[in-house]
Amino acid sequence: MAKPLFHDGLTVHTQSHDYPIVITEKTATENNSMAKQVAPYISGRQVLIVTNDTVAALYLNALTEELAEQFTVKVCVLPDGEQYKNQTSINQIYDALMAAHFNRDVTLIALGGGVVGDMTGFAAASFMRGVSFIQIPTTLLSQVDSSVGGKTGINHAQGKNMIGAFWQPQMVLADMSTLKTLPARELSAGLAEVIKYALIMDEAFLTWLENNLPAMMALDLAILGDAVKRCCQYKADIVAQDERESGVRALLNFGHTFGHVIETHQGYGNWLHGEAVAAGMVQAAELSQKMGWLTAEEVARVKRVLTLANLPITPPSIEVQTALDLMGHDKKVKHGQIRLILLKSLGKAVLTNDFDAKLLTDVLSPPRA
Amino acid sequence: MAKPLFHDGLTVHTQSHDYPIVITEKTATENNSMAKQVAPYISGRQVLIVTNDTVAALYLNALTEELAEQFTVKVCVLPDGEQYKNQTSINQIYDALMAAHFNRDVTLIALGGGVVGDMTGFAAASFMRGVSFIQIPTTLLSQVDSSVGGKTGINHAQGKNMIGAFWQPQMVLADMSTLKTLPARELSAGLAEVIKYALIMDEAFLTWLENNLPAMMALDLAILGDAVKRCCQYKADIVAQDERESGVRALLNFGHTFGHVIETHQGYGNWLHGEAVAAGMVQAAELSQKMGWLTAEEVARVKRVLTLANLPITPPSIEVQTALDLMGHDKKVKHGQIRLILLKSLGKAVLTNDFDAKLLTDVLSPPRA
Incomplete structure (x- = not known):
């Protein structure tokens, strides 16, 4: 077996800004939680965590409780699955943002796989013409694929990823320990x-x-x-x-x-x-x-x-x-x-x-x- | 009365690209139609004209027929009014684009006032993560306000212009003669x-x-x-x-x-x-x-x-x-x-x-x- 490479992260350069991908296998077991990793990249006081019902059961409570010590935290839990990557789910995110009276200062956190990441990113790109977002990809696919590149969006009934935007996150936290719970x-x-x-x-x-x-x-x-x-x-x-x-x-x-x-x-x-x-x-x-x-x-x-x-x-x-x-x-x-x-x-x-x-x-x- | 200034247009500089605003009062009366003005700024072969039922009755047929000599032209006619500046109308635009099998080559043309312009711009910003669009503002408000700045979007039930994007047109045609039919x-x-x-x-x-x-x-x-x-x-x-x-x-x-x-x-x-x-x-x-x-x-x-x-x-x-x-x-x-x-x-x-x-x-x- 090859010797492990150094892998605590890298910096992604984009036209709008640079951002880090932090790669760790420690957060679930040590004094180094998801909340502590992402908090420095939240610029305002308002946070909306978007996740799905499957991932929520695993990581949502700990993340929400710890972030709530510093921020006003609201949550939007969507149904799990590619079939929900649609306008209805995006509208649920908008509704949660409006109900919370959040504004341009808000940071959205995508906690989940590629579907959650793509939808949260598109909601961030389009809410008030663009607010900040952070990705915590919890699947291998989203860690290697959607962490980089800024593609966000939803499906149209006649085609996949037909509606969306290019929009870059403030940071990506790829916590390898989330793969332990991945099917x-x-x-x-x-x-x-x-x-x-x-x-x-x-x-x-x-x-x-x-x-x-x-x-x-x-x-x-x-x-x-x-x-x-x-x-x-x-x-x-x-x-x-x-x-x-x-x-x-x-x-x-x-x-x-x-x-x-x-x-x-x-x-x-x-x-x-x-x-x-x-x-x-x-x-x-x-x-x-x-x-x-x-x-x-x-x-x-x-x-x-x-x-x-x-x-x-x-x-x-x-x-x-x-x-x-x-x-x-x-x-x-x-x-x-x-x-x-x-x-x-x-x-x-x-x-x-x-x-x-x-x-x-x-x-x-x-x-x- | 002050002497008229020279006003055939200006160039707008944006981060993504520069584009012209052509200001004319001649197109409705001379051999200098809307279609002739906009055609040079259409890069592909596919055109979707988005308008509302009021403006359609005035200018749509002439524009469609003349552009159809060079392009594949489809039309999306929305109901007239700020109350229709919503997700339902945006979905009608997406549906028209998908039904036509249009792709990233498409140019959307917004023919109408600010509501049509804002919605068409947001549809252009979000269809396949961004395609080209041209504005033909037919109200004074949209000529002076939405022609410049790239703000596009729709209303949310709880707030105006809450959902949208910054997206710049390829050109704007401000035809003063359209003001003759404006209430x-x-x-x-x-x-x-x-x-x-x-x-x-x-x-x-x-x-x-x-x-x-x-x-x-x-x-x-x-x-x-x-x-x-x-x-x-x-x-x-x-x-x-x-x-x-x-x-x-x-x-x-x-x-x-x-x-x-x-x-x-x-x-x-x-x-x-x-x-x-x-x-x-x-x-x-x-x-x-x-x-x-x-x-x-x-x-x-x-x-x-x-x-x-x-x-x-x-x-x-x-x-x-x-x-x-x-x-x-x-x-x-x-x-x-x-x-x-x-x-x-x-x-x-x-x-x-x-x-x-x-x-x-x-x-x-x-x-x-």
Whole structure:
């Protein structure tokens, strides 16, 4: 097993301001609570904690009580699940802010996974045209994915993440000890995004993951912290180059255009996002192979590392035309052309619309029974 | 009457990009249509025109038909009125965008007054985390007020403009000839904002208005165009210094904290925004007089110029405690203290929380019967 890297955090540089990601595995067990970590980044006296009913049962009381010693703290508990990532939930956050008579001084704290983080961030972006927010991501997926980049938003009935804003937090607290209470299936879903960074950015990290995934699956928090820090650093470097996704940032969507088809077709929440991305990355790798960029053995290696994380490598059966129609609704479509992120080699992704439509159709074709 | 100033437009500088305000009084009568003016600023092939049923009857067909020669044009017609400046209307815009399968390439065109402009701007800010938009303001108020500054948004049931974003248009077309179809009451409401610039920025412009208001009321489009250009330039100068309203930009809210009380108490839409601002400016001037900053004659001059524009100078009867509670909900509240914009002299405004609460109470007290 590799020696753990140093991982107490990093600084993210954005157009509006810089902010820290604090990575720790200590807060749940030592005199170093979530409240103590986030309090220095709260500028006013007003705090609204937004969470869901699942996470609330685990961490909300301790956080609320300790923050209430210094701040006026209100709470908004939303139902848990991607199917609630909608305007109704955003309106509940607005209503809580208005009922508390909070104003531009308020800091919103997102306590939960990516859904809570995305919704809280969008509410912060749009309440009084923008207030502060802090993220405490409690899932591996949100620690590696939504902690960096400022994407916030909700789903529209006809498409995922169709409504939102770019809005940066004041700080992110990634407390690895929250992963102890995360269902195994969600840990795996988070590992899909970790593996994604290896596939698009760094073949050496892929090797590191092949060696360390068993320890991560066994909840070695130090190793998980190393991986989170590496992923946040990869993403921070990319986002610093391209905050509004006009270029290189699009590479982070590797597997996501295929994955969105799976999620949308199956209904939000039935396949976890990370599971859909895992199967989508296999499809993208298969198309890369058909383009002559990956070997059959490399595609097999992609499947093996995903399997090591207990992730699906086969999409559900979806008619080709249905899949193509769903792709046409994806935000990555530019001037009517489907653009895909493919692999030139393991550890090197490219964004291209220069692929044979027949090859895409082959990859999308449901397996014959 | 003063000689008309040159007023074909100006350039607004913002953090994200610069954009032109084109001011013209020719489009409705010459070979210089709205469509020809805006087309060069549409970057993609997709256009959604958002308007309301009143304005649609006047200008929508011509604009749609001419743009359809170059673009895929869809239309979203909302009900007319401040009471529809809400989430339901925003959702109608999102639904129209999704139904058209439009993507990040789309340009939204706001054809109408401030309500249409604010909602279209917020939909543009939040659809796919931000797409382009163009404003064609068809009221004097929106020409002088919402053309510059990037404030977009909707009302919450408990407060005006509580939800929104800062988002800048690609261009603004202020076509003075649209004022010919504007109800006289709305022309007056727009003049309230014009007079506001004089009161907070430039006593010489106040004199100019005292001389030129009769011509403006008689729809002299050249004089109106001069005034629009001056107001846009004042506002552009302020916004360039302070895009997100952390300092000097707050002065533009002169009369608005008092005015919001009137609007909220009376229910949106019963008093026009400009009417409430007019009565609110009188209250702010009266408080300035009680502070010893304005003379009784100067307050009378404020009332006279507003009366020249056929605007109300007396607020409706509202209990003092109700008014104070409504003020507490205003976005201008900072750390629990009501901050007001008052006049140090005619043409010079200041933002202050250093006033005697008793004097504010006196100004807010309903007149005894």
